[in-house]
Amino acid sequence: MAKRYWLMKTEPDVFSIRDLKARPGKTEAWNGVRNYTARNHMRDLMSVGDGVLFYHSSVTPAGVAGLAVVAKKAYPDPTAMDPKSEYFDAKAKPGINPWVMVDVKFQQEFPALVTLDQMKQTPGLEGIMVTRKGMRLSVQPVTAEEFAIVAKLGGG
C-alpha cells in the first residue's frame, strides 16, 4: 500500500512529543481515540511507515511539534474495556471492542513549533484540514505535499 500522511492531535499536557521521545523504543500506543472518523482512518487506512505530523492542541500557540511514523498497524485499544480508564466505553466488550489504536514512533522534534497561524499563512497549505475553523477531528489525512511543506517549515 502506498505511503500515506497524517496529522495526529494530542494535548501536550497529557502526552507531548517529548513524552514520545522518552518512551522505550521512542514508541507509544495511540490509545483513547473515541471518534469514528478518526478510528476509521487508523483502522482502514494507516499502515506501518506512514508519516505523522505530531500536533499539540489546546495550548497557545497550537501547532505541529515534530514528526513521527506509524510503527504498528491498528489493533484493539484495551483502555476501552478498562472501567478504571478515562477512555472506558461501556459499548466495548471482548470481541466487539469498536476502538483501535496504532503505535507511533518518534522521528524528530522541531526546533520551534510550526504554529496554526503560520500554517494559515503558508502557500501550499490552503487545503490542510487543521486550519479549518471548527475542525476537531483528531486524526486527519494530509497530502504528501502538505507533509513536506510542514516538515520544511519545522526545519525537518
Added chain:
DNA sequence: GCCAACGTTGGC
C-alpha cells in the same frame, strides 16, 4: 430515520 438537545473540542 429525523432532528433537537446535549456534550465535547479546541482556538481564541
Added chain:
DNA sequence: GCCAACGTTGGC
C-alpha cells in the same frame, strides 16, 4: 472562560 462547530444520543 467563552462559544462556535460538530458528533452523538435518544425521543418520537
